[in-house]
Amino acid sequence: MRARVLLLGGTGEARRLAAALEHHPRVEAISSLAGRVREPARPAGAVRIGGFGGVEGLLDWLRTNEIAAVIDATHPFASTMTRSAAAATERLALPYVVLQRPGWEPRDGDDWHWVDRVGDLPVPGERVFLTTGRTDAAAFAASDRWFLLRSVDPPEPPLPARLTVLLNRGPYPVDGELALLREHRIDLLVTKNSGGQQTAAKLTAARELGLPVVIVRRPKLPAVAIVETEAQAVAWLENVIPDSGGA
Template identity: 60%
Template sequence: MTATVLVLGGTGEARKLAAELAGEDLRVISSLAGRVRDPKLPVGEVRVGGFGGVEGLTTWLQDNAVDAVVDATHPFASTMTASAARATAMLGIAFLVLRRPGWAPEPGDRWHWVDSLDEAAEVLETLGDRVFLTTGRRDLPVFARLDKFFLVRSVDAPDTSLGRMRVVLGRGPFTVDGEIELLREHRVDVLVTKDSGGGMTAAKLVAARHLGLPVVILRRPPLPPAVTEVASVPEAVEWLIRGSGAG
């Protein structure tokens, strides 16, 4: 019987994993949260939308006879990761987290690490007046109390408006030259972002280093305990095909 693998996706790594598994003797279902209006779709079978918490996911995994789950969601999708860890543990299903490595500062970087968006807003009080905000359109309300100019970039237009705000829509990868031009055009003096990792959006950090700008960067939430984690698509394929996954 062909094994069934659920890939919790929405990231470039999830799409690459689905493509790599296309030639294997597996049924691969990629699940997208549905928060982006026009997402990039992976190859193969796709479902869109939430599961309804741990209970809903548990039922869905049982109904679809899933043999293994790979969580390749965004590193900050902690609620989904926690739900998947609990549901698979209850059912005895193999579970793997695929996370790209986080970013590491280099000489010349002026990074200010924070553990929450509220802390980011506090730190931002004294760092600059023209902010490049790239934490995601759903996080804007946290910064609403600050009397600053915000250059906000997101894939879809935000529903929330800040007092002084300019929105630019875009999806990576971005170039260093393009980011430097953007920062200079809007006279940005501080960057706020999350430790998403990977190369798709890292150019803004290089641009900030080049311009000598401070960066407020939000640490990743911790993974649930006793979870197996890999940092690359080949490792995830190895786990699935020849390791403790669906192989």
């Protein structure tokens, strides 16, 4: 019988990991999606959608479903889920690892301005390209700047008074990002340090156009094990899941 593993997902890394584990001889992966996106990209294998109800709800779910290990491949800014998963697995003495892609690092020509929270705008710019996600748009509701917000689903109020919404899903090519910035006469990019290649083209485009970029730092992780690739996650899993020898 294969060991059940909870894969906290919602990222490209999580989908690739789910595909890698779909036919694993020792592991049955169950992907969990938060349900915040109306039509999420569905991973391979078994899937559950929705929250757990905090740490206590997650504890109950892990016990009921006889989970043997948890891989947290949520977004780097899904800090509430990560804290809950770290607390629940510690209480149950379950193996737990965070699969998190490396963050972005500035390059020559970048004009980056780091902030600790969404909503801080320490540099001027009247036409802002906002790529922090639809749930963070409320942090800019009081601003009198003009915003172009790109997200998968429409944002909910409160919202900035001067707002244009672009519904789209990555990846985005550099040429497309350059054209978008020029078309809307963007003079400031605001984003989170999500890392990865899927949405990194906007940073290249901003560099080429000499635009300032406000970047929100990642929240600090709990004291947990961390891997950076799907291959490392599979190797970790095979190390913590006993080999039954086919029995």
